Amino acid sequence: MPWYALLDADGAVVTHVVPYLRGLILDDNRPATTKSYAHDLLRWHRLLWFLGIDWDRATEAETSALVGWLRTAPNPQRRRRNPNSPQAGSVNPRTGKPYLKAGYAPSTINHCLTVVSGFYAYHRHYNRGPLINPVPESKAQRRALAHRAPDDELPQFRRARLRQRVPKTDPRSIPDGMWDEFFAALTCDRDRAAVLLYVSSGSRAGELLQVTPGDIDWAKQLIWVVTKGRDDRExxxxxxxxxxxxxAYLDRIGLPAADQPVLRTRRGPDRPLTYWAMRRVIQRVNDRxxxxWTLHDLRHTAAMRMANDPNLTLAQVRVILRHNDLATTGRYLNARVEDLFDALQAHYTRPRVERTIAPGYDPDDFKAVFGA
Incomplete structure (x- = not known):
């Protein structure tokens, strides 16, 4: 299993971070989780190195500086090289989906604060580092969640200082009216097979790309995937x-080895299709x-179709999508304006109902009884 370490500007290992990252692995966290935590700690230490402050002397003032930096700094992962690209934060007129903003998302800032807080809590357990955690905590949240029955409604509480407000948005899926043109824009059987597998199974991007010939049950129409955060196949x-x-795709290229993924590259040496290559497939469709749309929108599309199918219960959809919480599956029951276009057009064009009086009744009597 891979493990990660933090390096300083001279390439030396930052020793006080090593036991924390190894502890994450021992606590049965996935390698991707450890890598993500290491990146957040790198942001934190870069700030401390810039300010000339030792890690065990950090205070809430440095945390405030971190949040201020992340709120104003551009995110290098969202740098646009094409000058004709849509403006960051604008809304696509066809899909109604906003483009990502140029900076760090509020959820990214909150995640970084959580990682830094956990890092100092870990060292505090071993009597290392500052006595007071430099990341403020919400005492109201701690009291609200301290003693609560699992089936009780989540109580409301104020977020801790420096925590960002994360807007609640509904998941975006490809409407049925736009699905046909999306599918028609795919140019080969490999891409069509991948998209159909995504949208019919609801698998995550990385899960499907690891499917091997032995993971396909052709008779029962099942595939076996390794669910995110686990090692067992489902x-x-x-x-x-x-x-x-x-x-049809496998008949043309030949069946890969038993331990190799079935989705392969089309150019260059034969190798498994990567996440970034599959992401580029969706980007080419968007250009046309x-x-x-994004690769994860295919999972949202599958979830939206299943959740709104009257022949499937929400509990069954949760099992297929492998959600831990039924409330997560319930998010896909919300109707969207894009899906109600035809109903709204009929509503807008419907003539106004004019009141009429049946023959044999005197209009003046109606005015006297019901008013004008």
């Missing part, structure tokens, strides 16, 4: 259409259609 149903297109 069965996920897929549509007959997806398996038909996948069979003028949309801004």
């Amino acid at each position: 069965a996920v149903p897929v549509s007959p259409q997806a398996l038909t297109v996948l069979a 259609l003028g949309t801004n």
Whole structure:
């Protein structure tokens, strides 16, 4: 299992971070989680190195400086090289989805604060570091969640200082009216098979890209995937259409080795299709259609279709999507304006109802009884 370390400007290992990152692995966290925590700690230490402050002398003032920096600094992962790219934060007129803003998202800032807080809490347990955690905590949240029955409604509480307000947004999926043109823009059986597998199984991007020939049960129309955060394989149903297109693709390229993923690259040496290559497939479709769909929108599309199917219960959809909480699956029951276009047009064009009086009644009597 890989492990990560933090290096300073001279390339030396930052020793006081090593036991914390190794502890994350021993606590049964995934390597990707450890890597993410290491990046957050790198941001924190870069700030301390810039300010010339030792890690065990940090206070809330340095945490405030970190938050101020992240709120104003551009995110290098969202740098746009094409000058004709849509403006950051604008809304795509076709999909109704906003483009990512140029800076760090509020959830990213909150995650960084959580990591720094956990890092100092870890060292405080071993009587190292400052006596007071430099990241403020919400005492109201601690009291509200201290003694609560699992089935009780989550109580409201104020967020801690420096924590950012994260807006609640509904998941975005590809409407049925735009699905046909999206699918028609795919240019090969590999891409069609991948998209159909995504949208019929609801698998996450990384899960599907690891599927091998032995993970496909053709007779039962199932694929076996390694769920995020686990090591065990779980069965996920897929549509007959997806398996038909996948069979045509494998018949053309040949069946890979038993331990190799079935989705392969089309150019260069034969190798498994990566997340970034599959992401580029969706980007090429967006370039043709003028949309801004993402790879994860395919999972949202599958979830939206299943959750609103009257023949499936919400509990069944939760099992298929492998959500830990039923409330997460319930988010896909919300109707969207984009899906109600036809109903809204009928509502807007419906003529106004005019009141009429049945023959045999005197209009003056109606005015006297019901008013003008």
